[in-house]
Amino acid sequence: MDDEIIKDGKFRYIEKGEGTPIIILHGLMGGLSNFHGVTDHFPKMGYKVLVPELPIYSMPMLKTNVKNFAKYLEKFIEFKGLKDVILLGNSLGGHIGLLHTKLYPEMVKALVITGSSGLYESAMGDGYPKRGDYEFIKKKAQDVFYDPEVATKEIVDEVYATVNDRIKLVKTLAIAKSAIRHNMSTDLPTMNTPTCIIWGENDTVTPPDVAELFHELLPDSDLFWIKECGHAPMMEHPIEFNTILEEWLQARNF
Numbered sequence: 001m002d003d004e005i006i007k008d009g010k011f012r013y014i015e016k017g018e019g020t021p022i023i024i025l026h027g028l029m030g031g032l033s034n035f036h037g038v039t040d041h042f043p044k045m046g047y048k049v050l051v052p053e054l055p056i057y058s059m060p061m062l063k064t065n066v067k068n069f070a071k072y073l074e075k076f077i078e079f080k081g082l083k084d085v086i087l088l089g090n091s092l093g094g095h096i097g098l099l100h101t102k103l104y105p106e107m108v109k110a111l112v113i114t115g116s117s118g119l120y121e122s123a124m125g126d127g128y129p130k131r132g133d134y135e136f137i138k139k140k141a142q143d144v145f146y147d148p149e150v151a152t153k154e155i156v157d158e159v160y161a162t163v164n165d166r167i168k169l170v171k172t173l174a175i176a177k178s179a180i181r182h183n184m185s186t187d188l189p190t191m192n193t194p195t196c197i198i199w200g201e202n203d204t205v206t207p208p209d210v211a212e213l214f215h216e217l218l219p220d221s222d223l224f225w226i227k228e229c230g231h232a233p234m235m236e237h238p239i240e241f242n243t244i245l246e247e248w249l250q251a252r253n254f
Helices: 032-045 066-080 092-103 134-143 153-163 166-181 208-217 238-251
Strands: 006-008 011-016 020-025 047-052 085-090 108-114 195-200 221-226
Touching (some): 020 066, 020 092, 108 238, 153 166, 195 238
Parallel strands (some): 020 047, 020 085, 195 221
16 A cells, blocks of 8 residues: 655655654655655654655756755755754665755755765666657666566556656656766765665666765765665665665664
């Protein structure tokens, strides 16, 4: 059963549990449901888990970029009256988390990134997108995972619908270009927020050397690998992902 989406003011989000807030940031093609494993587990561990729906397709075209998503996240945190948050982001969501942490370091207690953009991005390769070609889109969706079966028909249908919606397609490309432009390699060495990096050993979107570079550039980071895993570890290996994250949070007293 899907978690209930709360509509409050201009925000739509999932909220479960009480305690230290963990804010989950989904990727460009990722929905709120991608983090079911996290939203089911961590409320039982004494955390309040929140998953805001990012305004990827609802912002005005000129504002559709990584920086404005980071500002939107800050408005959400203020709206909810939160402080000392833990940000957890996958893919574009990791990039938004990184930039938010750079802009508002006093708000973020810890950062967790997995398959994050910000240093390198080849998300859809050189052939993306082909509107109307379902099999091409299916193959691209399957390539995100080590096990292609994780790319269910529901996931493929959602991506297919997005790339065949002209407005969404234009915004998707704008965001992808914004992510490439907003390279954070010179920012990371000045960011001292404790960071947990969890990466799939078989990630072809943001390859393993990207994780190693994040680890090298971020002053206070720990890097963990998941075997037989692609770009979305929290979907492909949710139990192992939760175990790594829970042990890291406990070791850091978060």
